[in-house]
Amino acid sequence: MSISIEEDVLRKFNALIKEEGFPTRSEAIKQLIKSALVQKQWQKGENIAGVITIIYDHHKSNVLQKIVESQHDFNDLVICSQHAHLDHTNCMENIIVQGTVEKIKCLHKRLASVKGIKHTVLSMTTTGGEF
Ligand code: NI
Secondary structure, three states, rough: OOOOOOOOHHHHHHHHHHHHHHHHHHHHHHHHHHHHHHHHHHHHHEEEEEEEEEEOOOOOOOOHHHHHHHHHOOOOOOOEEEEEEEOEEHHHHHHHEEEEEEHHHHHHHHOOOOOOEEEEEEEEEEEOOOO
């Protein structure tokens, strides 16, 4: 494969490769192409895997109960969850999920609406079975 690219863009790309620590330019291009393909899979709503991370104050009433109830209501998606007591107040819950993008976003939305949650992030990926 050979591509044409403007000198200015190439210079910035080389700086990015160095900054991100890619071993070679080919590896960087390969990773970027895979990221684009994964993003396309999400958009098509195909089967994906992900992690929902939630930070919350466990002193707030019923937060944990609501988090657990949400997971049971979506038990076809939830593979497992991990809990960490970050400090005296804050807890972190990592929920590993697999399913359609639509359903996973629905679970994430429900968890994000639980009163007492400080922050939540949905990280989506794929097994990349097709590439
Ligand atoms: Ni905790």
